[in-house]
Amino acid sequence: MDNSMDTLQTYIQSFGYDWLSNVLLITGASLLVWIVWKIVYGRLEALTKHTRLVWDDLLLKAVKAPVSVLIWLWPATVSIGLILTSHTKADTSWLSKVDLILVISTFIWISLRLIHNVEEYILAQKKRDETTVQAIAKVARLFFIVIGLLTGMQALGLSLSGLLTFGGVGGLVVGLAAKDLLSNFFGGMMIYFDRPFKVGDWIRSPDRNIEGTVERIGWRMTIIRTFDKRPLYVPNSVFSNIVVENPSRMLNRRIHETIGLRYDDGEKVESIVNEVRTMLENHKDIDAKQTLMVNFDAFGPSSLNFFIYTFTKTVNWARYHEVKQDVLLNIMEIIKRNDADIAYPTQTLKLEPASLHASQDQSSLIVK
Structure with a gap:
């Protein structure tokens, strides 16, 4: 990457133009390449519409914006190198690392957009469990982000072995400091893998005042819409310590x-x-x-x-x-x-004749 950047800058400077002309030349070339890309994209889009496969449409939509941004930003780093070389004697070798980071970022961006498109397509079909699809999509995003970060760190010259060693010690400190955050994270993983409930289920807990319809299961908390339409935000770690009833099943x-x-x-x-x-x-x-x-x-x-x-x-x-x-x-x-009837509360009072005469005599005495 270093040699290619130096070669490109040397080739552009060989035209003998000043830095402004070279920058304008690079910008014009970027515009030309961008127009060509738009034409090519339009042709590819027309072709994919005539195919039975859906994945080519999803992939093409995923690369549209990242490639367009790369077409403009990558030549821009060359222009920055020419400007710095013309006005200062600063070392511009760091620009090659910027280009490498730019390429890695573009790859991660395309991957995340593709995962998002696939997730939306599968959920729209309503043939798969929504919670499972969302869980797989989140794990896939996390995987590509971690791979991209590690690759970017290595491109910047950081030692991964030293970083992992530091991460072992630092992870212990962070784990103690973020105990609740990690417990919520693993609580969310438990929900995804054990699947006691999914999005759309009606759940309730006899241990806590929790009852409603599950709207979203996140990494840190689960959103439940109560029957009076209020949102209830429950940390995922709570579900590890309570009994959850799922009447939807x-x-x-x-x-x-x-x-x-x-x-x-x-x-x-x-x-x-x-x-x-x-x-x-x-x-x-x-x-x-x-x-x-x-x-x-x-x-x-x-x-x-x-x-x-x-x-x-x-x-x-x-x-x-x-x-x-x-x-x-x-x-x-x-x-x-059956000529019967439903009973209603009644009370029968039975008075003995002797007690009746006694009460009458007592009443007459009181009157006298």
Whole structure:
């Protein structure tokens, strides 16, 4: 890289022009190359639109801006070298390292843009789990950034072995100072790999006041939208120490209700219970393969209680309540059809004749 930069500067200076003319010449050449690149890009874009592959479109979009920037910035370093050489006697060998850093940065930029395009394309297809796709994309970005940083440090003349040795000692110090940050990072990794929940899931924790829909899982925190539409920012390390319930992954929703009949309808209880059980077994929205129980349960203070225990086929919250309403209305109809009624709280007072006469006598004495 050093020899190529010196050769290029020497070749440009051989024209005998002053530094301003050389800079204008380089700028004009950059403009010409940029126009050629735009034409070539347009042709390539037209060709990729006629192919069935999507990856060539994603790659072409990824290189568009970085290549355009490189076309302008790389000759600009040559111009800076010519200006410094013409006005000062400063050493311009450092510009070659700038060019190398520029090339490395361009490669990283293209890689990050390509990862972003691929991530957006896969998420738009809605055929893959969103959390998994985002996790792979983040790991890929981190990989290319680390590789780019290490390559750039080596290009600047830094010893990687010494850097790694220093990093071992410095990493311990940083780890102690940033303990919470690292615990959140590894907590996020745990969520990505264990997958107790994903973006879009409804989660809640009986240990903490956490309940809502997961909007985003970041490296440091998870954003949960509560049911009153407020954002809740939870550090990822919290999920390592609490129990998390994921109702979104339930297979069925349960209906568990207790219905009370009047004591006057005692002889009709068995018939009503049997009809309710038959109704549930034939209901189109009840999963008869799951536990289904309808039984006379208890003698209540003012009612004969029987319970229903069954599961709906749907897990949708709104649809579940529609099914539950239909089940309860059918139960009411069955009770009415058997000339029975649902009990309401009542209290019977029984007065003995002796106590009644005693109270009457006491009342008459008080009146006298």
